[in-house]
Amino acid sequence: MKQKIMETGIHLFHQNGFKSTSVQDIVQEMGVTKGTFYYYFSSKEELLKDIHLSYIEEIVIQQEVILKNNSYDFTKKLYEIIFMLINNIQSKGPSARIFTRENRHLNEKHVEEIKEKRAQFRRNTQKLVEEGINQGVIKKEFRADILTLGILGMTNWSYYWFNPDGEVPVEKVVEIFLDMVLNGISNPEKVSNSI
Template structure:
């Protein structure tokens, strides 16, 4: 990514966050980015495409991380651990992008919205697939309904955007460890099995159960 393109994105994130998508013009973005309209349109066809890129950046990241976890690990336990870790970290890595996403996603053009939805659906499917794989192989509790379990994980992690602060009490690494711990503890069949897999895979739990 070119320096100017990154500058335009970073500047627009601040402007959209402060004034809303419709409260910002291309002229204002150009002026705040210290560039020209030619510089802007060299990288983005329109303000609408810029909004799409902001949305697409963090969704693409978390999807690629999930795909990498699926390839790297053969067992569903480290797979789900890696997916949760990267999913939590996205709320720190792309905090401004996500803030603008939740504020301005209604203004995405239909063609862009469809592309974003496609990636979000693919990530959701990957969460469901790893849970289902773990249940079939006997690693995860089979009595847990797949859809409820998958949506619980997605909802729990997605809510981070509402309360996470970089200057807060806990670092994103600590939060990621707690969330991984919580997910593994409710997925694994029982305390004895949980301790076994913890030992065998050296899962870095943030705290230990009594």
Template sequence: MKPSLSTKQLQLLDTAESLFSQKGFDGTSVRDIAEAAGINTAMISYYFGSKEKLMEEIFERKSLNIKEKVANLLKDDSLNPLEKMYSLVDMYIEGILSRKTFHRILLCEQIINQNPSIITMLDKMKTKNSEYINDLIRLGQRKGLFKKNIDIPMMTNTLIGTVSHTLVNLDFYKTYHHMEGLKDEEFERVVKKRLSVHIKNIYKAILTHES
């Protein structure tokens, strides 16, 4: 069990996450972070050891762990396989859009990160997430409800890709649909709902036999 963090440590993590998501890891200096958090620069090394380890801490705290939720989904008898997939879709939408800043960082670091411990973390996450979706789809196939020849990673790519690209282009989406007047929370609610409907439609069409 890791020691819990102090208020100032959490403040540094939040500030760093915000700046990393705006300017990237390499584009953000420890002085930027410290100044924005109103804390002395040396405290970052003092608390976390280094800028890199601060980033690792952010990843450890914010990485999406849906293991337990999916396990519960699998053994939930009140839902049919398609409904379980629907539930998984909503989990991802919620998980990504309610962690917007972190996921912006994630999108960049997936491409340019060279930090070994973060690479390991990302690999584990991808493998796990893929296994879960695997299990759910296999279940639907065994029950004869889903088609046999499903390209499972492609399904994941559409789910995560659509949500991620929506996240990156949120402003464009808001402007396009003339929703500038909406409050932030309401706009977010609308986007989540539309993503949900949109992706569920896709999943139904690709997974099941009927139209």
């Protein structure tokens, strides 16, 4: 039942927004009583927190599986992480959008729990970027922390514009992002190094 409440919350928060969805809306959609809701969640905010935690915990697990795959080199690991984040827009679209859009409605205590999981994902990504620098795949003069935030910012922002059913498939978007990270966007024949 708890999972069903979370699924209904995800559906309604995605469709109507967190603020416009009440506990009554959730139980009415499910055909249960408010008592059923409050048996599993103390408030609508706690439900939102659990939706956030469930989403971030799952992507941290997926990320760690990628990072531990010894058959992947640095580039393949980075590709797979970017692919996973963007592909989640299609496979877990409503949860992904709620995760990015509705976090402002979480109270400070709940935000801290989610921040730690987000930080874990960022640290894991930064460790990979540091490996790329150490291997010489990425320029040594680049800061791993800034590159990491750039990569995550680029991929996370795609939740606002990427249409999984649009003309550009997820694989192509990932290839473009990876090429931008590893090779930049300038044509060396046309751009001078005057910066």
